[in-house]
Amino acid sequence: METLMSILIGVLFTIGTYLILTKSLIRIILGTSIISHGVHLLILTMGGLKSGGPPLLGIDTTTFTDALPQALILTAIVINFATTALFLVLSYRAYQELGTDNTAEMRGDENE
């Protein structure tokens, strides 16, 4: 399972990186989202998969999955949501103001 997950994460990173390196703002945002999915899965995988029950006390199990990566990921999801939202609004506004979402065209040449 971990092996397959590692490969899947690698693919997600590859696609995300490639999208980030394009000129279109919206693709860049899509790329960051994909990479953050990859990061979340990476943290989870590194903590070991399916090594116990869910980290809830009081249910009928004695071994738990590592709760720490989960807490980290939870933080990461929320922060990632915040940045994605900001990014989106920023690109929306940039498009409104500049009429393009191409980062190469956004760059003015008057102050070069």
Place this chain on the structure above:
Amino acid sequence: MTMLHIMILIPFVFAIFVPLLYKYFNKRLHSGWFVILIPIIIFVYLLQLIPKISSGATIYETIPWIPSFGINLDMYVDGLSLIFGLLITGIGALVILYSIYYLSKEKEALHNFYVYLLLFMGAMLGLVFSDNILVLYVFWELTSISSFLLIAYWYEREKSRYGAQKSMLITIFGGLAMLSGFIMLSMITDTYSIREMFAMSETIIAHDLFLPAMILILLGAFTKSAQFPFSIWLPDAMEAPTPISAYLHSATMVKAGIYLVARLTPIFGGTAEWFWIISIVGLITLLYGSFNAVKQIDLKGLLAYSTISQLGMIMSLLGIGSAALYFGYGNEAAVYAAAITAAIFHMINHSTFKGALFMVVGIVDHETGTRDIRRLGGLMTVMPITFTVALIGSFAMAGLPPFNGFLSKEMFFASVVKVTEMDVFNMETLGVLFPIIAWVASVFTFIYSMILVFKTFRGKYKPDRLEKKAHEAPIGMLISPIILASLVIVIFFFPNVIADLLLVPAVSAILPSLIEEGVLNIHISAWHGFSAELYMTIGVVVVGTIMYLLLKKWTKVYRLYPQNLTINALYNNSLETSQRIAASMTNKYMTGYTRDYLAYIFTFFVLLIGGTLIITNSITIDLTNDAPVNIFELAIMFSMLVAAFTILLAKSRLTAIISLGVLGYLVSLFFVIFRAPDLALTQLVVETVTTALFLLCFFHLPKFKEQTQKHKKGVPFKPLNLIISIAVGAVVTVFAFSANGTQIFEPIASYYEDSYELAGAKNIVNAILVDFRGIDTMLEIFVLCITALSVYTLIKLRFSRREK
């Protein structure tokens, strides 16, 4: 905190108060009157140490600084450092007195001036009293920095900035070389204390790092003391105010290199390398400086080259004298020890007459408005006192009696003559050059000394070519040069007072073994019969006078040397070239495109993580502990891959956005499978909101195909980006493998499993978030608030440009 430490600290502490004093008292009183107290206090303190030090005792005080690394403020006073301490404070006091009249309190930024000056004074005192080489290095660089600030004191002048930069680049280069030499020394000896290194001299000389360490340290000494070919910074440093030139660039700072060489002689001395490098560099500098001084038309330029030349002379004497350590003790050693005595003696003499000369030149500049030799002349009658001081200083520099320069010059001649008789270090081959170079250089020294005094003060008075009407300087300005000039004469008549009180302890610090054997007997006398050195002096005077009179006939030789082959041209060219290369390099990679920078970041990520994995040999692929896979999970994985590739290849935004949503929901399914119910819930909520947000912006953002007409078919294909992306993916995969295959530490998760006892929570993840790491979560909420505000502001924001 001992008295010695306090004395070194006073200048630094007082420097803090100078701006305040300047602010409140400047209208009534020149700030220099406050500052002058500092060197006087320290000077008096050091004076009362003389009896103790001259009786052979030393003072050692220490304050721990970084004891765990063996770096402590070890302060050590012996004969050598005491002479420097007296010079620093004595000349310092005279220079400050002089500056009070030289720098106008109405026009100049005096607070800056005196802060830098005190900074320098403290640094220089720290330098000469430090026994710990790393502390010494810190003070050494501090002198370079304060020198830089003082040269650039009139920073609005381009030449000042150029000179300051040049001195900084050259001396800091040397300082860094010296630091690496020091580190090598401490590696060999396992100590930072200079005195402890003395005892290990034989270990050091036998070590493989001996030669590199020695050369690196000498680089520091040579750059600081303006030895050829690093001397080029000193003439440009003359852009500093004249009191500074007199103080830093002639009497004290440039002698730090001399101090270092003298200080380390017990470690390195007695080896052929040390002897040859220092003697030859010193002699070349001596000749180079005196030869070039003659062609100068700026009086300060002339003094700068003359300083270079005199420093070379002192350096060569230290080189010759180091041979004494080879001979151990006995009469032969005493002969070479005399060279060390001559070096220290001449250093004192040089500080007196050169200090006086600099001040005289400053007065001439101040009172006539020019330092150009071609415009000056006939000032003797206008400025009789200044002329007298200049005469005394110049004749001392030329090595004439009855001035102190004569004594040390004779000792110098005696040393270079004696050294030809030496039969070690292959002296029989090149030894004969020593007296020849020394004699030729002395002839030029004689000529420029005469130029300095006679071209300025004799000849025709040309008032129309001066910027101001010349008159004698105010008496306050004359006090310091008069004191120095009197010393020049007093030392000639009573040299043995200095010898007994200062020179003997200093030489015994440089050559400790000789004093124990009692072979060192320093007695300086002006007359010692018709010896070789006397004939050399007579020859210098005769040939020098003839050449001075025929000056116009032979100065053409200076034009023979091509201007573009000088060291200065080399320095300028290399500086320009390096700037040009740096600019073109920067322009190449700083494209202004974020995506290029991202590509660099990704590349470095790959190199750093991948490289670390390879170098530390930590790539492990261990499949044995893998959790089992079922068909359902495989299906999710496959779907995720499909979704991800759809996003990549989608031609329409809608497809891409929906695929991203699919991907997110599939991730939350994985969270369920991997026993993370909280994550799954959060992911579901966030994914829904994000997708909704994307779709909201959907109407406003341009279609993919609109962005570039050429690439209507979705994402453009860029091979380089693809390679980078695949490399990133591969590194992450390998990283994930290795992380699973390695376990260095025990997991700390079991601590949190007591969450019910510790925090009263049954959901461990929630307990971690809101209890164990509660502040973290609070700050996270804070981030969310900031984001929400930014989003709101961005939407509401209307640019003024549009409203117009």
